[in-house]
């Protein structure tokens with residue numbers, strides 16, 4: 001069976017969880033999806049998964065569920081491996097005058113993560129890898145540097161109406177606080193551009209735009 005990643009022609013030799021297992025408590029993993037991955041696209045980047053999860057939790061407040069996941073999944077990992085994750089999160093952080101800390105976000109790491117996640121979601125819902133003529137871009141409305149209401153309103157027009165697929169992961173402890181839900185908008189069989197709306201804890205949104213360049 002082929003690898004799930006866009007443009008990859010290698011054989012999938014390992015099993016990859018989508019969304020990543022690292023995002024879910026042990027008793028909420030059974031419903032996760034898996035895809036086959038080649039060694040190159042095998043997410044051997046558990047540090048990246050945790051980095052993204054930490055940033056998502058930190059930017060999803062107020063959410064009790066995000067705080068619980070942070071304490072259970074991220075905090076115990078912060079000081080492993082010579083505090084690699086802690087150092088990564090603190091990189092370029094700035095202490096503000098009121099004593100709070102503003103954390104910088106590594107957008108490249110986020111882009112790589114959401115491209116892989118989008119490829120996995122598309123592979124599962126469409127039964128094929130994303131064709132090469134699709135360009136992938138991501139928008140992060142929760143990050144203040146990208147907060148631009150006008151832009152976000154324009155982009156929301158791309159995905160109005162009924163999604164072609166809707167999936168949800170993680171048992172909700174409280175209403176609207178599933179760990180991850182995803183909607184895909186567009187026309188099946190890659191006949192149009194696609195928009196994937198990822199939502200974490202009902203609060204942190206990422207919009208992936210898969211644009212058909214043909």
Ligand SMILES: [Zn+2]
Pocket residue numbers: 003004005008009010037038039040041
């Ligand atoms: Zn691959």
